[in-house]
Amino acid sequence: IQEIESLGGMAKAIDTGLPKMRIEEAAARRQARIDSGREAIIGINKYRLDKEDPLDILDVDNTAVREAQIRRLEQLRANRDEDRVQSCLEAITNATESGEGNLLALALEAARARASLGEISFAVEKVCGRHKAVIRSISGVYSSEFEDDDVIKEVRQMADDFEDMEGRRPRIMIAKMGQDGHDRGAKVIATSFADMGFDVDIGPLFQTPEETAQDAVDNDVHIVGFSSLAAGHKTLLPQLVDELNKRGRGDILVAIGGVIPAQDYEFLREHGAVAIFGPGTVLPVAAKKLLETLTAHVQDEDND
Numbered sequence: 001i002q003e004i005e006s007l008g009g010m011a012k013a014i015d016t017g018l019p020k021m022r023i024e025e026a027a028a029r030r031q032a033r034i035d036s037g038r039e040a041i042i043g044i045n046k047y048r049l050d051k052e053d054p055l056d057i058l059d060v061d062n063t064a065v066r067e068a069q070i071r072r073l074e075q076l077r078a079n080r081d082e083d084r085v086q087s088c089l090e091a092i093t094n095a096t097e098s099g100e101g102n103l104l105a106l107a108l109e110a111a112r113a114r115a116s117l118g119e120i121s122f123a124v125e126k127v128c129g130r131h132k133a134v135i136r137s138i139s140g141v142y143s144s145e146f147e148d149d150d151v152i153k154e155v156r157q158m159a160d161d162f163e164d165m166e167g168r169r170p171r172i173m174i175a176k177m178g179q180d181g182h183d184r185g186a187k188v189i190a191t192s193f194a195d196m197g198f199d200v201d202i203g204p205l206f207q208t209p210e211e212t213a214q215d216a217v218d219n220d221v222h223i224v225g226f227s228s229l230a231a232g233h234k235t236l237l238p239q240l241v242d243e244l245n246k247r248g249r250g251d252i253l254v255a256i257g258g259v260i261p262a263q264d265y266e267f268l269r270e271h272g273a274v275a276i277f278g279p280g281t282v283l284p285v286a287a288k289k290l291l292e293t294l295t296a297h298v299q300d301e302d303n304d
């Protein structure tokens with residue numbers, strides 16, 4: 001609270017990214033306590049079932065939903081008064097430019113004329129540009145809270161060995177794609193992997209598979225670690241693998257983690273996932289597994 005007050009209040013503090021960073025630090029600390037067994041979550045890191053029964057879940061066909069939404073949007077646009085819509089949108093752009101008028105009232109009027117949210121926000125964006133969140137990462141928090149330091153040391157040693165072999169540290173990009181805004185886990189994974197000796201890139205939220213693949217290629221990462229909590233995995237993972245192949249970088253490994261039901265694992269493996277890390281993943285164990293897979297993969301390539 002003192003920190004926030006010294007910055008001049010919560011709104012100003014949010015602008016500096018401080019509250020989000022503190023939340024992420026707390027999440028990394030908590031994950032370290034869970035991973036080291038100090039904090040028990042029954043069924044996740046203690047008293048796990050030998051065999052989990054498959055969950056009865058609603059399997060949504062994302063492509064069909066997208067196509068249906070596009071059809072609805074086309075129908076909406078065909079049946080509205082286009083002149084009215086355009087003048088409402090122009091009024092929003094003008095008000096944004098001049099700083100005069102109530103943007104919310106104008107947005108409501110545009111919505112009543114059946115302008116879409118995308119069109120309304122674009123009318124503002126034309127003048128203001130699009131907000132880009134600054135991604136801040138934290139370091140040292142995960143490893144300092146982890147009790148069994150030996151595991152972390154072992155993974156760090158493996159990362160050092162990898163560097164000796166390849167001339168650079170193992171590099172992973174933690175990616176969020178689609179409309180999945182759950183970035184807490186991605187940040188925890190990024191900070192813990194950095195603490196264990198990886199070079200880590202964090203992609204922004206809401207990327208398309210094309211953007212993720214391009215960033216992965218531009219930064220020459222060894223692995224893309226896709227974090228998926230909003231059920232987009234069956235659509236987005238195959239697209240990401242395709243996009244990497246299109247860029248001639250099928251050698252970049254793709255791993256995935258998050259809220260992924262067991263019945264989808266086979267599909268994901270068939271479409272190119274080298275490893276899958278569901279809820280309850282102990283991060284040093286995941287990091288070790290990825291380093292083993294990467295080392296074997298690099299040695300295979302060197303032999304070819």
Ligand code: B12
Pocket residue numbers: 031179180181182183184185186188189224225226227228229230231255256257258259277278279280281282283286287
């Ligand atoms: C916190 C949370 C939120 C927060 C997110 C805050 C933030 N900035 O991240 C808020 C409140 C905003 C939120 C919103 C929503 N949420 Co929510 N949320 C959760 C919750 C409770 C915890 C997620 C979390 O942070 N876990 C902690 C982190 C550390 O764990 P993790 O990300 O799973 O990662 C671990 C592993 O999965 C693995 N892992 C994951 N990725 C990777 C990647 C690599 C490379 C590796 C090695 C490992 C790995 O390692 C980690 C450590 O073990 C989950 C339920 C749950 N218990 O999982 C629901 C959940 C994910 N949410 C859900 C839903 C439905 C939503 C909403 C759509 C709700 C709504 N109707 O508005 C919105 C969507 C917003 C959006 N645009 O995406 C559903 C998703 C269902 C699904 N997938 O089919 C869940 C599962 C809840 C449920 N049971 O229904 N949510």
